[in-house]
Amino acid sequence: MHVDNDDGVLRITFDRPDVMNAFSTETAAEFADTVASADPDDHHAVVLTGEGDAFSAGGDIQAMAERREGPQEAYERIGETFGRVVEEMFECPVPIVAKVNGDAVGAGLAIVALSDFAYADEEATFSCAFVRVGLVPDTGGTFLLPQLVGLRTAKRLAFTGEFVSAETAAELDLINEAVATADLDERVAETVDRLRRRPTETIGLMKQAMHENLGRHWSEALDYENLMQVQAYMSDSHEEGVEAFLEGRKPDFD
Template identity: 65%
Template sequence: MHTETSEGVLRVTFDRPEVKNAFTTDLAAELASTIESADPETHDAILLTGEGDAFSAGGDIQSMAAREEDVRDAYERVEGTFGRLAEAAMDSRVPIVARVNGDAVGAGLAVVALSDFAYAVPDATFSCAFVRVGLVPDTGGSFLLPRLVGLREAKRLAFTAEFVDASEAADLGLVNEAVPAEELDEAVDALLDTLRERPTRTIGVIRQALHDNLGREWGDALDHENLLQSQAYDTDEHAEGVSAFLEGREPAFQS
């Protein structure tokens, strides 16, 4: 995995093209650590993409074949790697953008689902492939898929592991849009430009509100929303936004 920060964007490239950027547990933990390191004071966005013709083929099957572990050991491994990755992505205070340059399968699909935005080339295909190797969707997949695509479609994807193309993935809500390959960078860069203009700290709180309230009942969700909003009123971002509006100018947010 290769990382670099450029113009406020923490760019992460999965760089195992010879195995279609399959995830090992070490890579999952490294990606979790990288996302955890993102700071709204420094970063406007996290960009995830793959090298070569795939985003990620999911879990590395060769690594799976070499494992010898009992259920307790497996739980500790999954919790500390793919589980940690899902938690890091959900808890991040920096927005995550997936530049889906090719197929996203298994955990690769889950990483796309964890992202706030996803743009995919038309020939990218998507599969919740866990069942093909006798596994349950992980990396947050069992939680997020029903919320993104609905319960029936989540069951179809998870039970059959069938592949859907980028156009259908957009219709389902897995990605924002299928974009011609020659226009992918332009679409992603336009989004990144917008995110740079927005207050990243405030986006982080919005993410917190949306994610925290996924599992709450209405009353609890409203209480949590009220708390976060009252805290947002007491921020430099709010003061700058109000001043800019009253002065008829674009806001100059510091985060």
């Protein structure tokens, strides 16, 4: 993968086009480390995309065939690589935008699901393909996919490994929108520009509260929500937003 860090946007491009940007364990660990470097003081957004014709084909099947390890080794490897991807994406205080330039399969689909926004080329297809190689969905697939598309649809996608179109993915709420190829860059740029005008610190608190509250009892969720709101009340972003409103001007959250 290669990384660009310009104009307050951390751009990560999966760069193994010869294998449809499949993830080795090393790539997964590097990706997690890079997402962890996103900082609301320096970045307005993280943008993910793939080099060539695919977003990501998921785990590297060739590497799976060559791997020799016991259950404990496998458990530790998964937790330290794809498990860390979930952890860092879930806890990233900067909004993550997936620019799905081509097919997203297996862990590639899970990374799209973990992103805060996802726009896909209308020609892209999606598959929760783990079952095709006798695996359970990982990279958060078993708990996040049902949250996005509903339990029955998640079971259908996971149990069959079927491919769905970008249009269907949008209808299922797996992505925000299917976009014509020529318009994909502009659509992502519009979202990034909109995020640039919002207080990143506050968005990070929103994201933290939403993710922490998944599955919580409503009373615990409300208490955590109040805790995040107190942090927001004390922030410079809140002070600037109030002053701008009272002065009749647009806020400058930078």
